[in-house]
Amino acid sequence: MVIRLARIDDRLIHGQVATAWTKMTNINRIIVVSDEVAKDPFRTVLLKEAAPPGIRANVVTIEKMLQIRDYSLFSEQAILLLFTNPQDVVRVVQGGLSLSSVNIGGMRFQVGKHMLTNYVSIDEKDRQAFYDLHSRGIELELRKVPTDRKLSLIDLLEKEKK
Template sequence: MGMDIRLTRIDDRLIHGQVATAWSKTTGIERILVVSDEVAHDELRKFLLKQATPPSIKSHVITKQQLLEVYRNQLFDGMKIMLLFASPKDVLEVVEAGVDLKAVNIGGMRFCEGKKMVTNFISMNNEDVQSFVKLADLGIELEIRQVPTDRKTDLIQLIKKEKML
């Protein structure tokens, strides 16, 4: 049976107002699992993410290894879950380790040195592109939407259009 992953999202802001309210309503989730080795070891960021979580939903900040452990055991069987990641590389690592995902929603990847802006809220470098291409090759749908009401945009088409492939 396993956990019922309703949404997997990449957003380097992780839990923030928009995600928390719009996506949790649309997907009917009960828990948000923030999967980030970095944030899992940062008490302040963990505390702030808990504050940003809607009252009706439980949130946990876990490492990639912890995700693999809870994914394999029955602890969250049937539980409606949103997985939140900060980077495509992290998503690829857990998929390659056996987490079965059908689709990944790309929310926000902020601009920094060495990245190219592909939309006004998504910037990526070559490593990001390679991770996305591998995910797409594994048959995972990659769609860009900030909020559920946005029209889906195919990320790979966008990467091709931007000549990043």
């Protein structure tokens, strides 16, 4: 399995992912990794239908992702992993999935969260998950679209402490 991009974006498969990110990464499969989304058959069908032509989409639980990561079926696949939150990324990394970088592209504002940027809102659980990933040597970069300048999420978190 060749993971071309791991991205946190609670919108999952949408215009930016379906056009800009799939072209930039030259992938042929999108895997949405989320226990919550995988339990929702309606949402699963909608996400599979939202994939651009020629790109297969799957929605799997975290446990299933860890089971399939070494399947020969995926050995030649160029994959974009999509997550809704950083806690799920921590769980797959703890389970043995190797990631060198995670793109953070959108985490909407909700009660109990504060805006870090105009497209990323976090709470303390998110902050702790990001620091966990950072401590494992995983790059955490903010970009909505591939042409945006990369911003370091950790740099923003550190500035926020001051």
